[in-house]
Amino acid sequence: MKIGSNNMNIEEIRKDFPFFEKSELAYLDNSATTQRPRQVIEAVMDYEYYHNANPFRGLYELSIDATERYEAARTKVARFINAASDQEIIFTRNASESLNLVAYSLGGMCLREGDEIITTVVEHHSNMLPWRHVAKHCGATVKYLECEEDGSFSLEKFKSLLSEKTKIVAMTAMSNIFGRVIDIKAFAEAAHEVGAYFVADGAQSVPHSVTDVQALGVDFLAFSGHKLLAPMGIGVLYGKKELLSKMPPYQTGGEMIEYVTLDDVTYAELPHKFEAGTVNAAGAVGLAAAIDYITEIGLHNIEERELELTRMAFDGMKSIPHVIILGGDKAEDHHGIITFKIEGVHPHDIAAIIADANVAVRAGHHCAEPLHQFMGIPSTTRASLMFYNTEDEVQRLIDIVRKIRPMMGYPD
Amino acid sequence: MKIGSNNMNIEEIRKDFPFFEKSELAYLDNSATTQRPRQVIEAVMDYEYYHNANPFRGLYELSIDATERYEAARTKVARFINAASDQEIIFTRNASESLNLVAYSLGGMCLREGDEIITTVVEHHSNMLPWRHVAKHCGATVKYLECEEDGSFSLEKFKSLLSEKTKIVAMTAMSNIFGRVIDIKAFAEAAHEVGAYFVADGAQSVPHSVTDVQALGVDFLAFSGHKLLAPMGIGVLYGKKELLSKMPPYQTGGEMIEYVTLDDVTYAELPHKFEAGTVNAAGAVGLAAAIDYITEIGLHNIEERELELTRMAFDGMKSIPHVIILGGDKAEDHHGIITFKIEGVHPHDIAAIIADANVAVRAGHHCAEPLHQFMGIPSTTRASLMFYNTEDEVQRLIDIVRKIRPMMGYPD
Amino acid sequence: MENRTFYNEILTEHNIHPIYKTKLIEPQRSLRGVNPSCGDDITLQLNVSDDGVIEDGAFFGDGCAISQASADMMLELVIGKKVKDALLLKDIFMKMIKDKVTEEELEMLEEAGSLQDISHMPSRVKCAVLGWRTLEALLKEESDDVSTEDI
Amino acid sequence: MENRTFYNEILTEHNIHPIYKTKLIEPQRSLRGVNPSCGDDITLQLNVSDDGVIEDGAFFGDGCAISQASADMMLELVIGKKVKDALLLKDIFMKMIKDKVTEEELEMLEEAGSLQDISHMPSRVKCAVLGWRTLEALLKEESDDVSTEDI
């Protein structure tokens, strides 16, 4: 029983993760990447050992079987985020590739000189640089929506940036610094009102809360498998079918064409048009297994559990003198992400001291350097929780953080 | 002992591949993708279970360890193809992505209106479409070198295509249809004489023969892990450091930058400049394990063994009436690849009949549609061998092919 | 031999010696059908009389034995029939391939019924139905080429 | 506590109360050194007399305790010394960090020798050597910013 009456049986769940058997590390860097349960890696192994062939075009059973497993994974992803059709799911390497793909292809389709893209100051580099790149290329301009101190966005400010010139809005559904869930439905609606497309970065939100692309009304959504218990090397781009069909391909090569002559080329149907070269079927199978794993526990249970852990971490950290937590001032606004600074201590030293206590957190700008500049902080330290973390691990974090200033020679 | 006095112990080798334990299929579609030995998948598993963290920037030991494993894989790849520096190895998703990367970035750097790219009619779509794409974008032209009937290229014809306008030559080191090894050293030299860059597609050659990028003198080389016993989702682009340093980045996002402000960005050092987003460390570790596996057996032994099998297949198939093998008329010219047609029988039927005999081959244009048009054949059937195949498997292929015309109602 | 039953004599005969693989001199209607995933490619031509009878037909192109023989058997079956009967036969053929038909229905398909076993071979279904799909489009006077991707 | 020995009193003192973290009024030479992977960023300023003695020095910027304290200890050590002696000390410091030094050499480094244990922490080596690398470039009159990526 992984799920008890009120919450999960964490002991049981942790047994699924070989990592916890062998390591005493309190792994609190889950926003960077998660650990993997046996069920996921065994699914990959099963595919690679017994069902592997190059999907598509093989007439023998093994290849047909490989194709079916790959496509079944696509169906699973489609259901997981409630896409209207499997054809709306494109497999990529990671969220970064998904965002590069949509920036290139959507940008190439709809951007003209003088047009505008709106993104926000909190974005991860992967949801900022591709837009700047395509904007430059097309003679468009990127405008940045500022965030409030608590990590939220003002819909009014957003609307004041929108105009007829706005063609694309690219926005995270959850910042990897603040952990706050953004009400992207409202922002997508406002964007649509001026005829702009809305691209959501779901890298942090998809693993931690229920995502329904149709209810949210977003045109595109990107996320990575590896932040969701799945193996490395597999990511997803969701896109509305009517848009994807009109968009030009991104990478070209094998498997994404219908006909090629020396003078001409006709591209394959969706989603294959966007998947050049041999696909990562094993990765997709692993992602499907991760979705199964998460679905079995239940995303709602996961959210509840993570809120509990977040509360403990948030309250504990907040009570330490000179510790300042970025973003909202309620645990509910943090979804497992506690990014903080300690007055007088450099994040690099903070992380090193915490690492020495066998707790894994991250220091730096977390690929959100512009946000740090906006906040006037060179870098921060981030602890990020996952449902499989324990109260004990959170306590170890709090305990060591409490000791840092004294260790660095401060009286308190 | 995997290597006997004269050749390998295939029985022992096959025990490394769980696939052969469970399946009676004669898997002769190795040019599409290979099966994976236990050693490779176990290395991936070990990484994912016990050493997984997001590489780079983590200050805790697990992340440092993950980084080291990822970079050690890079070193292994560099040595395997004799690159001058680890910085010359870029990890990608597959050969297709490698070729898209170099086409975009090199093309973007050096192509001006009126310039020319030379490629060949035998290329896989993945080494043809990206060049056409970037040529169109830059106002350049793509010229095609024709092949001879035996699958070879004439250096004279090549030289007659070269001119001051030639900026890039993109050519396969081994066609996936003919299996002939191309003397790319000579072609690269000729290209360099007119100041053009030489990009080699090593997807088929790297797994089957020793590759020394410095001896070959190529500027770039692309290949895929999955055709080399490694997992899906990992590929390589080799590029000369002096060129890669000058080239603009391809995808943008996390991990490939040094500084970002809202107005400006400075890209990271090689090779990270070309690796946006969370890297596929597990895939790289798997590729390193595959290289270890191959190196232990010895690429020279592999070549010898594959030549033996190719001889048997080539001679057997050639002796069947109405079977026509494409390319060179010596087994030595085929490196395990036997692409054939049977007069009066459509390849789709050939492949279906062969599949029904539990032998896996491929029918179609094998992502080389222009070559098929050039040869005036809509499609072909391809058997492709790997050192782990057995004489018995080859015999099963020959036996069933011999029966095809009678089954289709022909007197012989 | 596993394949004997499948590549049976009716099929191989229609493939090697097709009756209708030719071109009409002045076709009233003509439509191309392709099977992108495996390259089957046929062009179907028909002459339909004013009172809705398929008077003559032919096809040409290239493809596997199943796609070619199936088109040939289809023409043998529908020539001389009314358009609405041809469309009914098409429905029966599709039902046979995708599901199951009664003995009676099977008989109505004449030699085309010999393709019944294709229903067990998902990868060949597209080949078998290509001719029929093209026929349907032609009779319904659609003007776009038919692609089995759209099925 | 594991960290006690590492963030020792000498280090924390130089970090919290640095002696040379300031700006010279009219620096003869000035050079920026950065550590891209972790963001340490210092600008080192020196005044060197005509007969090759480092007469005065300062640094400013931002970074972890190790990078800041190391720069401070370094300045404390080299100010008043000849350029060639300062470069010799740099060699000894680098040797200590990357390999091993003798007791005698360690003593020559004075308080900077307290960073000896950094050699066991590969991820912090860059922080410790940033000041010294910048010093070297400045004394050799290189004009490009120093980046520890180039080490």
Ligand SMILES: Cc1ncc(COP(=O)(O)O)c(C=O)c1O
């Ligand atoms: C010659 C050649 N080049 C490129 C490729 C593309 O490889 P991948 O599909 O792994 O990207 C292949 C394999 O299909 C190939 O045979």
Ligand SMILES: Cc1ncc(COP(=O)(O)O)c(C=O)c1O
């Ligand atoms: C908000 C956000 N977007 C995008 C990414 C990029 O994900 P990946 O590195 O897997 O491409 C990340 C993760 O680092 C992230 O946190």
